[in-house]
Amino acid sequence: LAVVWFDQHFKNLINWAETSPFFWQPSNVDGATTRGLELTGSLNYGLVSIRGNWTFLDATDDADGSRLIRRAKESGSITVGLGFSDVHAEVQMDITGPRFSGSGNSQPMSGYRKSDVRITYVVNDIWKLKFRMENIEDKTYEEVAGYGVSGRAAYFGVSATF
Numbered sequence: 001l002a003v004v005w006f007d008q009h010f011k012n013l014i015n016w017a018e019t020s021p022f023f024w025q026p027s028n029v030d031g032a033t034t035r036g037l038e039l040t041g042s043l044n045y046g047l048v049s050i051r052g053n054w055t056f057l058d059a060t061d062d063a064d065g066s067r068l069i070r071r072a073k074e075s076g077s078i079t080v081g082l083g084f085s086d087v088h089a090e091v092q093m094d095i096t097g098p099r100f101s102g103s104g105n106s107q108p109m110s111g112y113r114k115s116d117v118r119i120t121y122v123v124n125d126i127w128k129l130k131f132r133m134e135n136i137e138d139k140t141y142e143e144v145a146g147y148g149v150s151g152r153a154a155y156f157g158v159s160a161t162f
Helices: none
Strands: 001-020 023-045 048-061 074-084 087-094 099-102 106-109 112-122 126-134 140-142 153-160
Touching: none
Parallel strands: none
Antiparallel strands: 001 023, 023 048, 048 074, 074 087, 087 112, 099 106, 112 126, 126 153
């Protein structure tokens, strides 16, 4: 288990500001503060492993007290893994709370939840086969307002260590 408190102060933080639809430019936040608490933990029991984290975040523009863009007040993940013989599989669920995509607390965005799965098969001391499926529930969500993410996606791969 771990608990971390952070309190950071920024000067001249670079942010992105929308100038018109589909056009953004860097903008300056004279001062900003992020404070929060991160909780993490892991547990291994036989073939099963569980890892989780949760962050409580207060990220504000010092000039007007508005929240910094794209920073949720709460976010976290939980991963459950199972390893046996030469196979390791895990499922991860990520949760991101509501946030704003525009400065001055404009463009509110809903929170979202998505899940991924990963499987690794160890062929021998050199070769591994890998499979990953992202967004297994085929959720529709946005990390940045106006920019959707791909739906369910699957990846296969081979890795070697020499």
